[in-house]
Amino acid sequence: MALRHAVLAALLDGEYSGYQLAKAFDVGVANFWHAASQQLYAELAKLESEGLVTGRQVVQKTRPDKRLFRVTDAGLAELERFGAAASKPSFIRDELLVKVHAADSIDGGSLIEQLQERAAVAEAKTEFLGGLLRQLRGEVDEAEFLRRGERIGPYLTCLRGLSFERDHRDWCVRIAAVLRERQGIHAGR
Numbered sequence: 001m002a003l004r005h006a007v008l009a010a011l012l013d014g015e016y017s018g019y020q021l022a023k024a025f026d027v028g029v030a031n032f033w034h035a036a037s038q039q040l041y042a043e044l045a046k047l048e049s050e051g052l053v054t055g056r057q058v059v060q061k062t063r064p065d066k067r068l069f070r071v072t073d074a075g076l077a078e079l080e081r082f083g084a085a086a087s088k089p090s091f092i093r094d095e096l097l098v099k100v101h102a103a104d105s106i107d108g109g110s111l112i113e114q115l116q117e118r119a120a121v122a123e124a125k126t127e128f129l130g131g132l133l134r135q136l137r138g139e140v141d142e143a144e145f146l147r148r149g150e151r152i153g154p155y156l157t158c159l160r161g162l163s164f165e166r167d168h169r170d171w172c173v174r175i176a177a178v179l180r181e182r183q184g185i186h187a188g189r
Contacts, residue, residue: 005078006032006035007040015069016069112176112180115173116172
């Protein structure tokens with residue numbers, strides 16, 4: 001997947017400025033795709049030059065002018081093509097896992113601290129994503145929303161993010177406990 005597809009998918013919800021798109025990425029897309037603001041602005045320019053999005057200038061009296069972007073029919077066709085293509089399997093690329101892999105040769109105390117920090121971040125993301133899911137479905141319970149909700153794609157990706165963060169939090173807590181226990185056993189020798 002390229003950034004272009006993530007941008008096109010994010011623009012399905014409406015017309016966004018680059019700033020609003022960056023905020024949408026921070027809230028809804030960040031659980032499966034990360035991009036810096038500069039990357040988003042560059043990608044919007046590229047997508048516009050290719051005719052996959054169109055932008056319009058909005059004059060504002062008390063603020064600088066802004067450009068709003070929306071997906072074109074060509075952009076929708078590109079998303080359709082992307083949706084039909086086979087997806088590559090996902091893989092984990094995480095420096096913390098490299099450190100855990102080397103746990104027998106590095107400072108265990110520092111590694112335990114990093115695991116605890118990562119668990120805390122995952123817990124915060126879990127709470128955030130849970131709130132986002134409640135916001136997306138409104139007063140409707142989840143089963144009903146999944147059956148009849150108008151746009152469930154963002155909800156489904158948020159569910160995946162929530163599952164990932166919970167699992168990651170639980171793994172970090174478990175591995176930190178294992179390493180603490182091993183430190184205690186080795187200290188008693």
